[in-house]
Amino acid sequence: MAAKRRASRKKPPPISKASKIWMDGMLVDWDDAQIHVLSHVVHYGSSVFEGLRCYDTPKGSACFRLLDHLRRLETSAKIYRMDIPYSLEELAEATKELIRVNGLKSCYVRPLVFRGYGQMGVNPLNCPVHVAIAVWEWGAYLGADAMRKGVDVCVTSWRRLAPNTMPSLAKAGANYMNSQLMKMEAILGGFVEAIALDVDGYVAEGSGENVFIVKDGGIVTPPSGASILPGITRHSVIQLARKLGLEVRKQMIPREGLYIADEVFLTGSAAEITPVRSVDRIPVGNGRPGPVSRKIRKAFLAILAGTRKDTFGWLDFV
16 A cells, blocks of 8 residues: 555656747747746636647547637636636637647647736735636546546545635636645545535535446436536536437435446546546446446547547537
């Protein structure tokens, strides 16, 4: 066990640098994309962001649901009263230009809106709003073998945010301090990922992924009211599963539902569709990725690879 924990704490490689980052309408060198140490975001977490992938397909590079991600960015910013000084169309074109300039066929995309250098203090309203977009090459988020073998997760002792404390529907940087506590607890405990419960003790989500369980052929995922971020990959999986003839329900899941599920899998822009092989060291099903998650993942990745017809209009070509 000690060896397993030491292995899980090995220092990962740094971000794979690209050439340029888009900042406030300009392309700047990667190493020059900097902000002042007294920027509001550094002290008070005043940022909202997105994460999505661009895939290499036979027809060229294509971003996965680019406008849907940017709409969610706009919604997150609205909740925090941050006026983005660019239209969604301008941000979409900036994203594509950035991918082209960096010569990347596939990559991860990180749009970011944050409050910069202005006045110090909790009140953010007198601090300027900045927008940046970065792209870089990024492999499997939860490890190279995650898709094939599944991952080991724990139910964390940290709960997700209670209603009317902080808005879970916003993808805000400050929310991810909660995620960091979850993730560190999992990693130091010898797990790959953590799943949190909501304030009432029902399953919410992972540190950066939504959760699905499969029981008796039916698929269940927590509803938006379970203190989750309604993920775009989550929504895509629901659409795709139903088209494949599978039943999908949004309902509250008790903690023990994870233990007795036939399958558990995580979804997210970074994690894509990742099966879970154990929860709290209790094997899920037979301890291997199950047929339902494999079927959905195969169809999902085929669309993103351009080998299956994109009837949903998910791909936005660069």
